[in-house]
Amino acid sequence: MKIIPMEELLNKTGSLYKLVVLASKRAAELNAGAGKLIDASPKMKFGALALEEIKQGKVRLKKETKEKKKG
Numbered sequence: 001m002k003i004i005p006m007e008e009l010l011n012k013t014g015s016l017y018k019l020v021v022l023a024s025k026r027a028a029e030l031n032a033g034a035g036k037l038i039d040a041s042p043k044m045k046f047g048a049l050a051l052e053e054i055k056q057g058k059v060r061l062k063k064e065t066k067e068k069k070k071g
Contacts, residue, residue, distance in 0.1 A: 004055050026050035026059050
């Protein structure tokens with residue numbers, strides 16, 4: 001398994017909490033049958049694949065607008 005430095009991942013999301021939420025949501029999407037956004041081994045687990053996609057910038061957080069937060 002490839003080791004991804006935590007600093008690279010935190011630079012993509014800004015916080016550990018956001019990273020965990022983003023990676024878990026993407027891993028759940030992959031588990032439900034969503035297509036891979038990068039070339040990866042079929043044996044790669046969904047969590048590791050989600051982190052690699054985040055590292056490569058293929059998966060990003062959506063910025064919420066103030067209107068959505070109030071609703």
